Amino acid sequence: MMTIGRNRSKGLSALLLAFAMFVMPLAALGQTRIEMPRNKYTVAQDVQLGREAAQQVYQQMPILRDSTVDSYVESVGQRLAAAIPPEYQHPEFRYSFDVVDARDINAFALPGGPMFVNRGMIEAADVEGEMAGVMAHEMSHVALRHATAQQTKVSSPKNTIIGLGAILGGAILGGQAGAQAGQIFAQGYFTRYSREYEKQADILGAQIMARAGYDPRNLAEMFRKIEQQSGGGSGGPEWLSSHPNPGNRYQYIMQEAAMLRVEPGTGNESAQFRQIQSRLRGYPRARTMEEIARAGQRYPNQGGQNPNDNNYPNDNGGVYARGERVAYPSTRYATQQNNLFSVAIPANWRALGGDQTSVSYAPEGAYGSQGITHGVMFSVAQSNYSDLQRASQEVVQGLTQSNNYLRQAGGFQRATVDGRAALATTLAGRSPITGQNERVTIVTTTLGNGQVFYMAAVSPQNEYSTYQRAFNDILRSLQLNSRY
Numbered sequence: 427m428m429t430i431g432r433n434r435s436k437g438l439s440a441l442l443l444a445f446a447m448f449v450m451p452l453a454a455l456g457q458t459r460i461e462m463p464r465n466k467y468t469v470a471q472d473v474q475l476g477r478e479a480a481q482q483v484y485q486q487m488p489i490l491r492d493s494t495v496d497s498y499v500e501s502v503g504q505r506l507a508a509a510i511p512p513e514y515q516h517p518e519f520r521y522s523f524d525v526v527d528a529r530d531i532n533a534f535a536l537p538g539g540p541m542f543v544n545r546g547m548i549e550a551a552d553v554e555g556e557m558a559g560v561m562a563h564e565m566s567h568v569a570l571r572h573a574t575a576q577q578t579k580v581s582s583p584k585n586t587i588i589g590l591g592a593i594l595g596g597a598i599l600g601g602q603a604g605a606q607a608g609q610i611f612a613q614g615y616f617t618r619y620s621r622e623y624e625k626q627a628d629i630l631g632a633q634i635m636a637r638a639g640y641d642p643r644n645l646a647e648m649f650r651k652i653e654q655q656s657g658g659g660s661g662g663p664e665w666l667s668s669h670p671n672p673g674n675r676y677q678y679i680m681q682e683a684a685m686l687r688v689e690p691g692t693g694n695e696s697a698q699f700r701q702i703q704s705r706l707r708g709y710p711r712a713r714t715m716e717e718i719a720r721a722g723q724r725y726p727n728q729g730g731q732n733p734n735d736n737n738y739p740n741d742n743g744g745v746y747a748r749g750e751r752v753a754y755p756s757t758r759y760a761t762q763q764n765n766l767f768s769v770a771i772p773a774n775w776r777a778l779g780g781d782q783t784s785v786s787y788a789p790e791g792a793y794g795s796q797g798i799t800h801g802v803m804f805s806v807a808q809s810n811y812s813d814l815q816r817a818s819q820e821v822v823q824g825l826t827q828s829n830n831y832l833r834q835a836g837g838f839q840r841a842t843v844d845g846r847a848a849l850a851t852t853l854a855g856r857s858p859i860t861g862q863n864e865r866v867t868i869v870t871t872t873l874g875n876g877q878v879f880y881m882a883a884v885s886p887q888n889e890y891s892t893y894q895r896a897f898n899d900i901l902r903s904l905q906l907n908s909r910y
């Protein structure tokens with residue numbers, strides 16, 4: 427056992443300190459004390475980051491709007507939030523709770539407090555405490571500011587901004603579900619936490635549960651359940667392979683639980699929980715995250731080698747305006763970020779999750795099962811050429827193959843993307859969706875790793891003048907991650 431004072435020797439390795447869990451007995455109880463990891467970001471940055479990411483979640487994930495279920499989950503969540511030990515409370519944080527209408531056993535929380543709980547997780551739990559356990563674990567990641575702490579470890583000053591966009595989340599499950607959720611956000615918004623952070627979240631989660639009047643052993647039970655599901659071959663989450671298990675998770679949560687005094691609960695947990703479960707089971711079958719992600723894939727993958735890549739999946743809600751006017755691009759912009767770039771997008775356009783290599787932004791009425799009619803798409807393609815001109819030609823070839831109504835109109839012109847040499851060209855043709863002539867501007871730049879990054883700006887020819895300014899603004903705002 428060792429005592430860790432607030433003033434540490436500067437000579438010690440900051441990293442080691444940041445990730446170690448310090449164990450020391452408290453006077454009355456033997457509960458484990460958790461050291462806040464080192465963090466170079468401000469609490470306000472956590473809040474800001476989480477707020478922006480939550481907006482994307484609302485846009486891209488099906489949120490279950492059922493006031494009975496909502497207020498129930500909210501009440502459990504607030505009960506847990508009130509039980510966070512004072513040393514891990516941040517007055518700036520606002521814990522909020524939404525239910526995602528997805529089938530997978532999953533939950534995730536964003537910096538500063540927004541939490542999303544899958545319907546599948548609530549249905550899979552046997553008792554309220556198991557659901558509360560997963561929520562307490564997620565809440566602990568937030569309270570310990572793990573998202574920005576993890577970024578503190580990996581970021582250099584140059585990639586700070588883009589890095590922040592890439593670190594959001596912390597899905598409790600990785601694997602298929604986590605990866606699919608990542609696809610919804612274009613590029614890996616959901617990073618996995620280190621084993622040390624997982625263990626911290628388990629321990630603090632158990633402590634929060636006990637303080638809130640839940641049996642912390644329920645957390646261990648829930649994890650065991652998730653683990654068993656993944657081994658069951660029933661398409662469950664790949665818990666073991668992809669979610670860092672700190673090792674003997676079940677045992678150490680049980681050990682911690684044995685040291686904790688559980689406060690009295692409300693007494694009506696189980697009746698309420700069963701009511702909510704049966705209410706949820708009355709809804710139609712929820713889609714899996716994978717199905718949601720697939721439905722969100724609204725533009726063909728440029729790669730094209732796999733014929734399936736060019737199938738437009740069924741869309742879940744996009745309806746083309748067809749003849750009616752699509753709203754003009756807002757002059758207000760919202761910053762959108764992912765692993766690869768950040769960009770300012772008109773505030774009335776929504777992100778349309780692509781696959782790992784592309785993402786589109788379009789206004790209502792301009793997207794659907796056959797792609798977008800107005801808006802922009804960003805994509806990365808593997809190229810056979812490092813030469814910008816040839817790589818750009820290759821991109822154009824790929825696009826005119828997968829959108830065979832388009833032809834290149836004119837040659838390439840010099841352009842810049844975030845200060846890098848780029849080429850721009852125009853494609854044109856009669857859109858099978860609108861029946862109108864469509865104009866697509868393609869801007870390409872090489873990433874130096876055999877890949878080409880490109881932006882495709884799409885609008886009907888006769889509306890191009892309305893969109894040109896937005897397209898220019900978007901292009902000028904584009905910042906590529908310095909890694910590339």
Ligand SMILES: [Zn+2]
Pocket residue numbers: 563567596597598619623624627
């Ligand atoms: Zn976790």
